[in-house]
Amino acid sequence: MITIHNLHKTLNKRKILDGIDFSFQENECIGLLGPNGAGKTTLIKCLMGILSYESGEISFQDQPIERYKKQIGYLSQYTDFKPWMTCRESLLFFGKLSGIKKELLEKRISETLKEVGLQDKQDVPVEQLSGGMKQRLGIAQAILHEPQLLILDEPVASLDPIGRNEIRNLIGRLKQRMTILLSTHILHDIREICDRYIIMKNGRIIKHLYREDQTIDLQQVRLQFRNAVSVDQVLNCFPSVTVEKLSPVAFLITGTHAFNLKHVLTACSLKQLDVISVGFHEVGLEDTFLELAADV
Amino acid sequence: MSQFTALVRVELTEAAKEYKYVWLTIFFVLLGLTQPLINLYMDLILQQMGGSIGVILDPDKPAPTANEVFLSTISGQFNQIGLIILLISFMGLIATDRQNGMQDFILTRPVSIHCYVSAKLIAHWFISMFSLGFGILTSYGCTVYLFGAFPMTKLISFSVLYSLWILYLISLVIVISMYVRHQVLIAISAIGISFLLLVLKNLDPVFSDGFPSSILNVAEHQLVRSSVVSYRSIFSCLLFTFLNLMWASKKLKN
Numbered sequence: 001m002i003t004i005h006n007l008h009k010t011l012n013k014r015k016i017l018d019g020i021d022f023s024f025q026e027n028e029c030i031g032l033l034g035p036n037g038a039g040k041t042t043l044i045k046c047l048m049g050i051l052s053y054e055s056g057e058i059s060f061q062d063q064p065i066e067r068y069k070k071q072i073g074y075l076s077q078y079t080d081f082k083p084w085m086t087c088r089e090s091l092l093f094f095g096k097l098s099g100i101k102k103e104l105l106e107k108r109i110s111e112t113l114k115e116v117g118l119q120d121k122q123d124v125p126v127e128q129l130s131g132g133m134k135q136r137l138g139i140a141q142a143i144l145h146e147p148q149l150l151i152l153d154e155p156v157a158s159l160d161p162i163g164r165n166e167i168r169n170l171i172g173r174l175k176q177r178m179t180i181l182l183s184t185h186i187l188h189d190i191r192e193i194c195d196r197y198i199i200m201k202n203g204r205i206i207k208h209l210y211r212e213d214q215t216i217d218l219q220q221v222r223l224q225f226r227n228a229v230s231v232d233q234v235l236n237c238f239p240s241v242t243v244e245k246l247s248p249v250a251f252l253i254t255g256t257h258a259f260n261l262k263h264v265l266t267a268c269s270l271k272q273l274d275v276i277s278v279g280f281h282e283v284g285l286e287d288t289f290l291e292l293a294a295d296v
Numbered sequence: 297m298s299q300f301t302a303l304v305r306v307e308l309t310e311a312a313k314e315y316k317y318v319w320l321t322i323f324f325v326l327l328g329l330t331q332p333l334i335n336l337y338m339d340l341i342l343q344q345m346g347g348s349i350g351v352i353l354d355p356d357k358p359a360p361t362a363n364e365v366f367l368s369t370i371s372g373q374f375n376q377i378g379l380i381i382l383l384i385s386f387m388g389l390i391a392t393d394r395q396n397g398m399q400d401f402i403l404t405r406p407v408s409i410h411c412y413v414s415a416k417l418i419a420h421w422f423i424s425m426f427s428l429g430f431g432i433l434t435s436y437g438c439t440v441y442l443f444g445a446f447p448m449t450k451l452i453s454f455s456v457l458y459s460l461w462i463l464y465l466i467s468l469v470i471v472i473s474m475y476v477r478h479q480v481l482i483a484i485s486a487i488g489i490s491f492l493l494l495v496l497k498n499l500d501p502v503f504s505d506g507f508p509s510s511i512l513n514v515a516e517h518q519l520v521r522s523s524v525v526s527y528r529s530i531f532s533c534l535l536f537t538f539l540n541l542m543w544a545s546k547k548l549k550n
Contacts, residue, residue, distance in 0.1 A: 048400075052549045052550055071327060074399060077398035078396060079397055087369045093306060096299065097299050097302055097406075099299070
């Protein structure tokens, strides 16, 4: 659907994008991850045609993307509407800018407000909305013209847990019918939504990950005891491991070879330590992301 | 065109919500009243300022004509304190949109950067001319009442040319806003450049015709005939306004 090939962008002699290459297919939901300053927003702005780039190519269905602005919906990092406008007036304004015909626009506004759960707030000025509601209105303006591609830049970063949950659920519903590119530096918020993740750092893509890439590390075991124990007591059971104390009763032990959980339990019982839970440590996307973002 | 209209309409409505038409108009009306009154009571003011000794005034000094008084209102009040307030009122015209994300929302629609920038220019030009218009009319009325009539056609031709100077100033603020993010710095830079241009317009006409501010010489010529005036200044002002818009659009895209 969209192909980005060898994209380069320099700003004040600093390379913001350095040879970005990737593509995404219809109805995919992609998470664009990276620490602050990785180049995510710049990439999105190039994709949206707001920013120019020195070299490279962005195409939408094999055509230059500029021709397909109408097929893209965008929610920027800083969502703030004209505070004096009502929700309906805001959407009316953006609908006109999108070139939606007048007779269709009223119908689309009602449908969209219903979809984002703001149908009761259509005559409420934006300044009276909560952060989560404003963000939902932001998504409403992005989907008002029924785009094929929805780009969301840090959609949950500034929200409280309730707001985050509302937006996650809404994105989950939208991904059924449109392609979504979601940029964030907080992996936790999107790991249940996206099919694929692109990790950026210093203007480059450093890793492509899939949701299925969550793996189990056989060399790490999480142990939980009934009572508080010391690190030394754990080391007595497993002399050649490193022990990380997670809480007075929980530990993470890391060995040089794969553990056998049966042997772990036996070793603990020999030292009269009462284990209530044992399991291999799951290496999630978050760990991979943090590792990559820190080291590369 | 409908996008341009929608953008202009939002700017105009926003100005109304911020009571800009009210406070800016009141300000220019007061400014328009001040100068004719100062001119009328100048002798009295000078005598009072002179303390017990007083100031000796030339009894044969010529009384100012109505169009001279009107011109002193524009060059003395509107182009100094009026200009400062006007430029302060423009300082957020791009910066606010950029800070709150509205600019991104707009430019990701099928709206060209030129359309966005032009809408800003036209809307703020309208807002300024609305307030300035009342100020100019008040000053004209007051001057005619106190100092005698001068033709309305002179006022109209002056106002049209003066409005082009305002158009240039807005385009200048737009360009500065592309480089400077802080609103106060935008206002200070714009005020600095504008005052510099006002000084430069008084240089040798051969040289100063190239400055956009020299359009004010042509405007003033409509009120008080001066010996040397070049109508090329009108073209120069319009050209600089256009170039500012192109420059701003290019910078916004980068």
